[in-house]
Each structure stands twice: as structure tokens, then as C-alpha cells.
Amino acid sequence: MKIPELTDGQLKVMGWVLGTIAMGIIAYLVLKKFGFIGASKDPASKTVDDINVNASNLSFSTTDLDSKTDLLYQAMDRFGTDEDTIMEVFDSLRTKDDLLYIIKSFGVRKYFLTGHGLLLGDDINLIGWLKNEVSDYYITEIQTIFTKLGVDML
Numbered sequence: 001m002k003i004p005e006l007t008d009g010q011l012k013v014m015g016w017v018l019g020t021i022a023m024g025i026i027a028y029l030v031l032k033k034f035g036f037i038g039a040s041k042d043p044a045s046k047t048v049d050d051i052n053v054n055a056s057n058l059s060f061s062t063t064d065l066d067s068k069t070d071l072l073y074q075a076m077d078r079f080g081t082d083e084d085t086i087m088e089v090f091d092s093l094r095t096k097d098d099l100l101y102i103i104k105s106f107g108v109r110k111y112f113l114t115g116h117g118l119l120l121g122d123d124i125n126l127i128g129w130l131k132n133e134v135s136d137y138y139i140t141e142i143q144t145i146f147t148k149l150g151v152d153m154l
């Protein structure tokens, strides 16, 4: 099959369209860099490295807590959100350090639109992921659990 040749007019339009897309992406990245859009000024983008977990106050093995962290991630990292699983995980936690361990273990992951981001997106912590994924009703429920365990992050 022969590829039809483009007329000057068509080439011009194509160049214009591609140029506009490129400008859009550059504008997005610049705005994000300076915090005009995205979560870069939000507490959700805080690093969690400085969280101190008291290992003697964990009510699960770290292997189990890592699995719970994975469950949370899987429940959010797809189109839509598995809120039942998220609530099950939070409901299962018994101590403040269980929760702190999970927040720390989740760390900061790139989020874009409905799940993990590859190039585009914001590096946000578990709180940020929850705020992006979970409806206000469940945020309130989760907040209640956090407060009960003595963690003030939402």
C-alpha cells in the first residue's frame, strides 16, 4: 500500500497539533514543578522516612504488615478503588505502630489519575493515595481509625 503524500496544508496542521501537544506537556511539567498543580505543597507529599516505629509495639509480624501494605496498594492501583479491602486492612490494625509501620512501608509512590504513574504524576504518601482514591465517606471512617490508634495525619 502506498502512503498518500500529505499536502503542505495537512503538514502545517499536523505540525500545529503536535506543537500544541508538546507545549501542553511542557506547561504541565513547569506548573507542576513550581507547585501550581499537583500535590507538591500538600502534606500528602511529605516523606515518611522520619517516622519512628516502635517494633515492640507491633501486633503483627513485619511480613504480615508488608502484606497489608501490598493489599492497600493493590486496592488503589487500578481503575477504581477496592474500598472494602482498604477498610478491612485498617480495621485489622490494633496498635499505633501497626499503622505507622504501614504508612512508612508504603512510603512515597508516584500517583497519576487512577493509580501508579510512570512518568507523569505526584510522589505522594499513603495519605495522599487515600485522599485521591477513597470517597469522603470512607476518608471519615479511616480518620476515625487513625484517631483511635493515635495517629494524626489525615
Ligand SMILES: [Ca+2]
Residues within 6 Å of the ligand: 075, 076, 077, 078, 079, 080, 081, 114, 115, 133
Ligand atoms: Ca485506583
